[in-house]
Amino acid sequence: MTVESQTRTTDREDIAKRLLRSSAKASFDPLVEIDWDAPVDTDRYAIRPERVSLYGTDLWEMLTEEQRKELSRQEIASLASIGIWFETILMQMLVRHAYDRDPTSNHIQYAYTEIADECRHSVMFAKLLGKLDAPYYKLDPVAQFLGRVFKAVSNGPLTFSGALFVEEVLDQLQREIMADESLEPLTRAVSRIHVVEEARHMRYAREEFARDWRKRGPLVQHYSRFVLGLVVYYSATRLISPKAYERVGLDPRKARRAARRNPHWIDTKTWAARKVVETLDRAGAISGPGRHLWRKAGLLGRRGSGSPAASAPSTAGPEAQRA
Known part of the structure; x- marks a missing residue:
């Protein structure tokens, strides 16, 4: 089966026009939409406890309930930090993508629109x-x-496979957060805005990757698979900073080692990456040495294990669904 038959794409200008229209209807200014003066509810988890990297480990059992909730907030902060890091990279890559292309086209105007979105997300x-x-x-x-x-x-x-990876992983976690009314309200509000706007970004990246990938020769594809594997490995193994563990009184090295071996955390990462893995694997972008890096990062499941961690159905709202 050819890549063309596996990954269907829309006309580049048509999809960009639709994404621009969606952006005009459902874009948010976080400085206005979110009540930043409201206090953080420290009696709630910021993310489901079973998604915390140490959940189920001996270290988790040693923590008090207050420490567990604080760790959930620090892990959300770590995810937000890596989000800022990668969004800064993505903005620069999108500028390079637009540099020598026609700015009157819908495709490049949407690239500029996404850059503006990412600026707001980083703030x-x-x-x-x-x-x-x-x-x-x-x-x-x-x-x-x-x-x-x-x-x-x-x-x-x-550019677009790397963007799709980071955006998909954060999207899965945030869809779960925004739909769970038991979680901390501020993290739910931030997640909702990011989910709605990133739905458009992922559609743009998914189609542009498929469109560009099928044009590339074997040498460029082999190179891209390996470099993508490196990007994925260094992103996925640093989702939670060791310093986040230190904030709740844990030894950062010991805690990081426990998290990397934790089957619950491996299953969570596999679950969060499952959609992007399916997309890129179907296109032939996860193979060879690069595939080893994906597995080493804990994104292809545990050897000999069953299905990845299950999740309750997530509701992203009509805005994200339409994008």
């Missing part, structure tokens, strides 16, 4: 960090360096 995540009494969890020097290289040398398939 929203930064304000969330402050409300959660959390630092900006900056990545380690190796990941920072590789991110700088990636944004400078990425080709079309890498």
Whole structure:
């Protein structure tokens, strides 16, 4: 079966026109839409407890209920930090994508629209960090360096497959958060805005990746698979900063080691990445050495395990559904 028959795409200008129309109808200013003066409800989890990276481990059992809830807030802050990191990379890649293309086209006008969305999202995540009494969890020097290289040398398939990966993983977690009324209200409000607007971004990335990927020769595809594997590995293994564990009194090295071996956390990452894995695997973008990196990052499930962690159905609302 050919890639064309596996991944159907819409006319580039037509889909961009529809996404522009959707952006005009359902875009948000987080500074206005969210009540930033409301206090954070520390009696609630910020994310479902079973999604916390240490859930089910001996370290989890050692924590008090208050510490567990604080860890959930710090892990949300860590996810927001990596969101800022990658959105900054993505904005630069989108500018490069638009640089030598026709700005009068719907396709490039939507690229500019997405850049504006990502600017607002980065500000929203930064304000969330402050409300959660959390630092900006900056990545380690190796990941920072590789991110700088990636944004400078990425080709079309890498730009859009990398964007799709990070956006899909965060989207799955946030869809669950926004639909769960038992969770902390501020994190639910932030998740709702991000889910609605990222639905358009993922449609744009999914189609542009498929359109560009099928044009590339074997050499570029082999190169892209490996570099994508590196991007995925360094992103997925740094979703939770070791310093987040330190904030609740845990030894960061011991806690990080426990999380990386935790079957519940591996299942959560596999569940969160399942849609992007299906999309990219179907296109032939996850194979060879790159596939090993996906598995090592805990995104292809545990060897010998059953299905990935199950999740309650998520409701993203009509705005996200239409995009």
